[in-house]
Amino acid sequence: MNSIESNNYTIYFDNSLQSLTDLLAERNYSKIFILTDELTGEHCLPVLQAKLPDLTEFDIIEVPNGEENKTIDFCIGIWRMLLDFEADRSALLINLGGGVVTDMGSFAASTFKRGIDFLQIPTTLLSQVDASVGGKTGIDMENVKNVIGTFAQPQAVIIATDFLKTLSDRQITSGFAEVIKHGIIADADFFQEIIQLENAREISEDQIQKSIAIKNKVVLEDPFEKGIRKTLNYGHTIGHAIESWSLSNEKNSLLHGEAIAIGMICEAYLAKELIGLPETDLEAISAAFLKYFDHYKMKQGIDEQLLEIMKQDKKNTSGNINFSLPNKIGNCQINLLVDNNLIKESLEFYRNLEF
Amino acid sequence: MNSIESNNYTIYFDNSLQSLTDLLAERNYSKIFILTDELTGEHCLPVLQAKLPDLTEFDIIEVPNGEENKTIDFCIGIWRMLLDFEADRSALLINLGGGVVTDMGSFAASTFKRGIDFLQIPTTLLSQVDASVGGKTGIDMENVKNVIGTFAQPQAVIIATDFLKTLSDRQITSGFAEVIKHGIIADADFFQEIIQLENAREISEDQIQKSIAIKNKVVLEDPFEKGIRKTLNYGHTIGHAIESWSLSNEKNSLLHGEAIAIGMICEAYLAKELIGLPETDLEAISAAFLKYFDHYKMKQGIDEQLLEIMKQDKKNTSGNINFSLPNKIGNCQINLLVDNNLIKESLEFYRNLEF
Numbered sequence: 161m162n163s164i165e166s167n168n169y170t171i172y173f174d175n176s177l178q179s180l181t182d183l184l185a186e187r188n189y190s191k192i193f194i195l196t197d198e199l200t201g202e203h204c205l206p207v208l209q210a211k212l213p214d215l216t217e218f219d220i221i222e223v224p225n226g227e228e229n230k231t232i233d234f235c236i237g238i239w240r241m242l243l244d245f246e247a248d249r250s251a252l253l254i255n256l257g258g259g260v261v262t263d264m265g266s267f268a269a270s271t272f273k274r275g276i277d278f279l280q281i282p283t284t285l286l287s288q289v290d291a292s293v294g295g296k297t298g299i300d301m302e303n304v305k306n307v308i309g310t311f312a313q314p315q316a317v318i319i320a321t322d323f324l325k326t327l328s329d330r331q332i333t334s335g336f337a338e339v340i341k342h343g344i345i346a347d348a349d350f351f352q353e354i355i356q357l358e359n360a361r362e363i364s365e366d367q368i369q370k371s372i373a374i375k376n377k378v379v380l381e382d383p384f385e386k387g388i389r390k391t392l393n394y395g396h397t398i399g400h401a402i403e404s405w406s407l408s409n410e411k412n413s414l415l416h417g418e419a420i421a422i423g424m425i426c427e428a429y430l431a432k433e434l435i436g437l438p439e440t441d442l443e444a445i446s447a448a449f450l451k452y453f454d455h456y457k458m459k460q461g462i463d464e465q466l467l468e469i470m471k472q473d474k475k476n477t478s479g480n481i482n483f484s485l486p487n488k489i490g491n492c493q494i495n496l497l498v499d500n501n502l503i504k505e506s507l508e509f510y511r512n513l514e515f
Numbered sequence: 516m517n518s519i520e521s522n523n524y525t526i527y528f529d530n531s532l533q534s535l536t537d538l539l540a541e542r543n544y545s546k547i548f549i550l551t552d553e554l555t556g557e558h559c560l561p562v563l564q565a566k567l568p569d570l571t572e573f574d575i576i577e578v579p580n581g582e583e584n585k586t587i588d589f590c591i592g593i594w595r596m597l598l599d600f601e602a603d604r605s606a607l608l609i610n611l612g613g614g615v616v617t618d619m620g621s622f623a624a625s626t627f628k629r630g631i632d633f634l635q636i637p638t639t640l641l642s643q644v645d646a647s648v649g650g651k652t653g654i655d656m657e658n659v660k661n662v663i664g665t666f667a668q669p670q671a672v673i674i675a676t677d678f679l680k681t682l683s684d685r686q687i688t689s690g691f692a693e694v695i696k697h698g699i700i701a702d703a704d705f706f707q708e709i710i711q712l713e714n715a716r717e718i719s720e721d722q723i724q725k726s727i728a729i730k731n732k733v734v735l736e737d738p739f740e741k742g743i744r745k746t747l748n749y750g751h752t753i754g755h756a757i758e759s760w761s762l763s764n765e766k767n768s769l770l771h772g773e774a775i776a777i778g779m780i781c782e783a784y785l786a787k788e789l790i791g792l793p794e795t796d797l798e799a800i801s802a803a804f805l806k807y808f809d810h811y812k813m814k815q816g817i818d819e820q821l822l823e824i825m826k827q828d829k830k831n832t833s834g835n836i837n838f839s840l841p842n843k844i845g846n847c848q849i850n851l852l853v854d855n856n857l858i859k860e861s862l863e864f865y866r867n868l869e870f
Contacts, residue, residue, distance in 0.1 A: 232587070232591055236587055236656075239656060239662075239663055240656070240657065243656065243657055243659060243662065243827065246826065246827070248831050249830075249831075270665070271622075271626070271663050271664060271665055272662070272663065273662060273664075274651065274653070274661075274664045274665060274666055275665070275666070296629065298629070301591075301594060301595070301598065302595065302598055304598060306629075307594075307598065307627070307628060308594055308626050308627065309626060309628075309629045310625070310626055310629060310630070310665060311629055311630070471601070472598065472601070475604075476603050
């Protein structure tokens with residue numbers, strides 16, 4: 161099976177889940193817990209059990225589905241369950257799900273009894289290429305994404321592309337936004353390669369691996385986000401704000417990748433204005449997202465609210481809103497401060513795009 | 516000024532708080548927060564301000580006094596205040612208080628935006644000799660002490676013995692239990708020296724420093740409690756259970772050191788039965804605590820409840836209750852499993868002691 165070495169753990173590409181069997185045989189865990197959400201409990205857990213008929217001794221902890229539930233309340237629920245099931249320091253938590261499960265589960269594990277082992281089995285394209293690699297854990301609070309969290313490394317990450325079959329097209333496309341991002345910030349050839357795909361579902365295991373390898377290289381170089389790791393935040397300053405706004409104001413709210421796709425278009429506009437991203441690159445970036453994503457009807461009159469949310473972003477220092485922007489496709493600059501009026505202009509640029 | 520080097524930070528013995536002035540001058544913090552509880556806000560903050568008249572730019576976060584408030588609810592309150600005051604990653608949290616403030620404040624800081632700088636200014640004898648050294652953060656949940664927490668190092672620890680003048684005799688004596696513990700587990704001469712004191716308030720800065728140096732040596736050798744650090748848990752398996760029981764069942768509940776003092780007597784009894792602690796040492800240990808502490812009227816009929824709480828202890832693995840016990844004064848063994856009946860016998864031994 162293929163694998164990538166990360167920060168003291170291995171990322172396995174392993175549909176058989178043999179790597180999980182091996183790891184459990186090698187370690188002597190006192191108890192095994194599997195964290196799922198309602199959806200992965202229904203659709204992914206049976207897949208896992210079919211692959212591993214011998215794995216019978218575990219307890220299930222389930223949280224509700226959706227980013228709006230990545231909260232301290234549900235994290236407390238996980239802690240309480242671990243306590244009630246008498247988890248000790250030699251227990252293992254397996255996070256089986258998308259970013260909500262992997263982010264919140266790893267936060268819960270990294271703080272329970274000052275840290276128990278955890279293992280990531282990301283089941284969405286988004287969490288496979290993003291959330292499960294890099295040692296960040298987190299929950300949201302007061303509209304601020306991942307504002308409470310730790311740096312903590314899993315025992316392993318297992319990428320089983322079979323789980324992607326359980327996803328809706330919308331979920332797959334959402335994850336694809338981060339794949340495109342990896343091309344824009346670090347690898348122009350990869351960008352050209354993946355935007356040839358007719359739709360996100362055509363992504364191959366090889367391309368997923370390439371996407372993860374890009375992110376992994378960056379986080380290994382800068383685990384605590386002092387420098388180059390910030391390039392991964394491209395699209396996320398504006399994108400997170402739109403995502404948060406949508407979560408608290410819209411019934412059918414945006415998925416993470418959908419919001420980040422909007423953020424990347426807006427921030428490409430900023431990059432053109434500020435650091436000379438070529439007009440043709442701005443067009444290529446806009447066209448790429450235009451190919452896979454619908455045009456979001458971003459309400460007029462919410463720009464001040466969005467700026468307010470951006471101000472709360474973890475990435476800021478001293479009240480300035482901090483951006484990572486590409487100066488060309490394949491290369492990204494960090495620590496760029498942007499004037500509020502220009503940010504509003506970029507939102508307007510998105511609104512006026514012809515999809 | 517005297518100082519001790521710990522794990523990438525310095526412990527200053529510094530009544531002038533010059534070390535704080537120097538640290539703030541050297542770093543460029545975007546905002547400074549001071550966490551206090553109701554008592555330290557009233558009694559210690561004015562002392563700090565009198566020592567540092569130039570420190571005027573800070574926000575105060577206050578939590579209620581007492582171990583029963585070292586909870587996730589008040590931790591959420593700290594996180595919300597940091598968010599509302601727009602703390603960014605370059606903010607500093609100064610924890611000014613006893614163990615509740617230093618444990619909970621450092622947990623809040625170590626998880627806010629994945630970790631902001633924090634500084635410990637312990638104001639009780641207990642937190643000076645114990646909670647503020649060793650990089651453990653934590654809050655309690657469902658009667659289990661420090662069950663949620665992280666390992667995180669402060670930027671510095673500042674010991675100003677002037678703050679001890681603000682304490683009641685009961686508070687000072689509580690902290691003294693941990694000083695005696697350091698003698699029992701690691702330094703027989705120090706044990707003999709400190710039990711000569713008429714009362715806990717007579718403790719000198721030199722003796723406080725010696726006590727911290729013992730703990731610091733142990734935690735430097737074993738920061739993540741894989742081995743020798745467990746010796747610091749002597750008295751804490753039974754002591755924590757009694758403390759938790761008292762917190763949820765008694766109006767005038769035991770202080771940490773008072774409970775640990777009981778735990779050390781009980782566990783010295785276990786040590787005599789199991790690993791040959793000499794009878795004379797058991798008598799010396801009992802006599803030491805008898806000198807400074809009242810006899811606690813430990814209710815009959817609560818032993819099963821206490822055992823239930825002990826089972827939840829973080830230090831356990833695979834359902835066994837794990838003890839650290841001295842085989843003589845000045846030396847301590849770890850990873851000892853004890854039969855439930857013997858534990859009950861040790862509680863009975865305490866109950867029957869003549870004070």
